[in-house]
Amino acid sequence: MKIALDAMGTDNCPGPEVEGTVAAFPELPKDVSILLVGDETKIKPLLAKIPGAGSLPLSIHHTSVAVTMDESPAKALKSKPDSSMAITVGLQKKGVVQASISAGNTGAFMGSALFILGRIEKVNKPGICIAWPTPHGKPVAVIDCGAVADCKPVNLVQFGLMGSIFAHKALGIENPRVGLMNVGEESTKGNELASQTYPLLAAASAINFIGNLEGHDIMLNKADVIVCDGFVGNILLKFFESVPHLVKKLVGDTFKQDSFAPFRQAFNRDIYGGGDLLGVEGVVTICHGSSTGLAIKQAILKTYRMAQEKINDEIRRQICLLKETP
Amino acid sequence: MKIALDAMGTDNCPGPEVEGTVAAFPELPKDVSILLVGDETKIKPLLAKIPGAGSLPLSIHHTSVAVTMDESPAKALKSKPDSSMAITVGLQKKGVVQASISAGNTGAFMGSALFILGRIEKVNKPGICIAWPTPHGKPVAVIDCGAVADCKPVNLVQFGLMGSIFAHKALGIENPRVGLMNVGEESTKGNELASQTYPLLAAASAINFIGNLEGHDIMLNKADVIVCDGFVGNILLKFFESVPHLVKKLVGDTFKQDSFAPFRQAFNRDIYGGGDLLGVEGVVTICHGSSTGLAIKQAILKTYRMAQEKINDEIRRQICLLKETP
Numbered sequence: 001m002k003i004a005l006d007a008m009g010t011d012n013c014p015g016p017e018v019e020g021t022v023a024a025f026p027e028l029p030k031d032v033s034i035l036l037v038g039d040e041t042k043i044k045p046l047l048a049k050i051p052g053a054g055s056l057p058l059s060i061h062h063t064s065v066a067v068t069m070d071e072s073p074a075k076a077l078k079s080k081p082d083s084s085m086a087i088t089v090g091l092q093k094k095g096v097v098q099a100s101i102s103a104g105n106t107g108a109f110m111g112s113a114l115f116i117l118g119r120i121e122k123v124n125k126p127g128i129c130i131a132w133p134t135p136h137g138k139p140v141a142v143i144d145c146g147a148v149a150d151c152k153p154v155n156l157v158q159f160g161l162m163g164s165i166f167a168h169k170a171l172g173i174e175n176p177r178v179g180l181m182n183v184g185e186e187s188t189k190g191n192e193l194a195s196q197t198y199p200l201l202a203a204a205s206a207i208n209f210i211g212n213l214e215g216h217d218i219m220l221n222k223a224d225v226i227v228c229d230g231f232v233g234n235i236l237l238k239f240f241e242s243v244p245h246l247v248k249k250l251v252g253d254t255f256k257q258d259s260f261a262p263f264r265q266a267f268n269r270d271i272y273g274g275g276d277l278l279g280v281e282g283v284v285t286i287c288h289g290s291s292t293g294l295a296i297k298q299a300i301l302k303t304y305r306m307a308q309e310k311i312n313d314e315i316r317r318q319i320c321l322l323k324e325t326p
Numbered sequence: 327m328k329i330a331l332d333a334m335g336t337d338n339c340p341g342p343e344v345e346g347t348v349a350a351f352p353e354l355p356k357d358v359s360i361l362l363v364g365d366e367t368k369i370k371p372l373l374a375k376i377p378g379a380g381s382l383p384l385s386i387h388h389t390s391v392a393v394t395m396d397e398s399p400a401k402a403l404k405s406k407p408d409s410s411m412a413i414t415v416g417l418q419k420k421g422v423v424q425a426s427i428s429a430g431n432t433g434a435f436m437g438s439a440l441f442i443l444g445r446i447e448k449v450n451k452p453g454i455c456i457a458w459p460t461p462h463g464k465p466v467a468v469i470d471c472g473a474v475a476d477c478k479p480v481n482l483v484q485f486g487l488m489g490s491i492f493a494h495k496a497l498g499i500e501n502p503r504v505g506l507m508n509v510g511e512e513s514t515k516g517n518e519l520a521s522q523t524y525p526l527l528a529a530a531s532a533i534n535f536i537g538n539l540e541g542h543d544i545m546l547n548k549a550d551v552i553v554c555d556g557f558v559g560n561i562l563l564k565f566f567e568s569v570p571h572l573v574k575k576l577v578g579d580t581f582k583q584d585s586f587a588p589f590r591q592a593f594n595r596d597i598y599g600g601g602d603l604l605g606v607e608g609v610v611t612i613c614h615g616s617s618t619g620l621a622i623k624q625a626i627l628k629t630y631r632m633a634q635e636k637i638n639d640e641i642r643r644q645i646c647l648l649k650e651t652p
Binding site for chain 1: 461472475476507508509516517518520540541542543544545546555556557558560561562563564565566567568569571572573575576577578579580583585586588589592
């Protein structure tokens with residue numbers, strides 16, 4: 001298996017990309033290779049400094065074109081067909097690699113993936129699924145964390161199914177519990193979208209739907225998968241990510257104490273392994289622009305599992321079994 | 327001034343109500359009296375145990391009918407016109423009191439307030455405004471925290487105006503900065519509701535609109551008022567409220583250290599002073615069912631300021647100056 005990694009994505013690229021790639025190899029099977037897509041004049045000197053990097057199953061696909069963070073995704077897609085992220089996805093389309101990772105401009109990467117790879121048949125809209133760390137150790141998969149701001153019930157039902165397959169295959173959770181993000185427990189609660197989605201989730205036999213969840217339930221092991229529209233999911237995710245910063249600001253040096261290790265670990269977004277764009281015809285992992293080497297390493301390891309477990313075959317199979325919903 | 331407090335609201339009623347009321351008096355002007363509405367056979371014995379309570383400007387309006395937490399708001403409204411919360415609001419309608427507080431069934435209390443007091447003219451829908459504590463000490467007012475799950479742009483614009491008046495009058499913030507909860511900075515970002523609301527907020531001269539905020543901006547002193555629909559606001563609020571519990575679970579006894587006092591303080595929901603239903607013809611404060619005596623005391627003090635500052639006069643005046651929006 002070969003994984004393509006856009007080496008021009010992170011804010012400090014290609015440092016974290018190179019570091020994360022080298023760090024990932026010891027935990028990957030021998031037959032997995034990684035293709036770094038980016039400026040070889042920047043990548044090669046970094047690799048040269050790492051002892052033993054020359055013997056790793058690692059190659060470079062050179063391009064000096066990168067999409068910047070503030071670029072309009074639509075414009076980047078059109079005007080930069082040879083950008084590192086477009087090439088990363090394009091190589092998957094051609095079958096040269098089996099998965100693509102980028103920490104660059106999320107909108108542009110998502111657009112490239114959708115445009116180049118396309119959707120899995122019957123998937124109306126792909127969603128971003130992120131495994132959040134939790135205090136109980138087992139992550140909770142939240143889908144959608146920002147792909148689709150305005151959802152229809154059918155989108156949420158499909159997110160529920162894809163999130164469930166993700167939790168099973170990528171996180172190893174048997175019969176994952178799927179909850180609907182809402183403002184109360186009762187089935188009729190919430191906005192129109194949530195109250196219309198509830199009976200559809202309840203009727204979907206492939207989904208182990210456990211009902212509505214409220215904001216305080218997110219981190220409390222009530223569900224393994226949480227379904228919401230991308231507007232709610234994105235706001236929640238970013239708020240969640242700001243919590244360590246807030247706590248640090250409030251408790252000062254206490255944050256560095258050994259007793260704080262479980263907190264630092266539970267709220268460490270570097271261990272997410274990025275977000276997965278579920279529903280496209282390919283394995284696509286989206287990382288934070290601020291990703292560290294550790295974050296990139298974790299993303300590579302999770303992306304490998306996604307490809308290895310053939311999650312898309314399972315999505316393709318199960319999505320056909322869902323009843324048509326409005 | 328007289329404030330009516332539903333004494334049958336909290337989970338442990340009427341203990342916290344009685345305790346909070348007695349604790350509030352030393353910080354209230356001499357001419358403020360409080361009317362406890364509830365079962366006098368339960369309230370009187372509690373008061374009897376508190377030295378000096380007999381000489382406080384405190385009276386009881388007896389009713390033994392209470393709305394329970396799991397009751398349908400619509401049903402409670404119809405079948406229990408003599409419930410403690412309905413009487414609390416009814417006394418304000420009659421002019422016997424100038425403000426109403428309840429920690430009971432939120433939906434039923436909101437329904438009672440809307441039905442009995444009505445809306446301020448030109449306010450399409452009232453919203454729940456809550457002053458969240460923050461690490462920088464100054465609270466941020468989030469509106470709507472759960473009154474209107476499906477909003478139109480006009481609702482959000484009115485929330486922005488009412489939240490701004492609240493931040494000015496109740497929190498003492500000059501020219502409050504109003505931000506729109508969204509998933510990116512650009513004006514065109516977000517779901518349909520947010521992208522349609524942005525230009526309306528920008529055009530409203532009475533509102534100091536500073537643009538979009540993302541999830542990580544909420545607690546970072548970027549804005550004094552955050553506008554969102556009640557679905558998003560309610561989920562965020564409950565998630566926010568669960569943070570101390572999560573941190574406690576993760577750091578164990580470290581949570582009790584002195585160095586943790588700023589955190590405990592910043593995330594202490596008891597100091598909110600409850601939520602304000604802005605846009606109704608009256609002063610209406612909604613408290614948590616789990617409110618402690620401290621939470622009730624803080625709610626009384628804030629409710630007093632709301633009534634004293636005649637916030638509704640200001641809302642009535644300024645809402646007429648807003649351009650008609652779709």
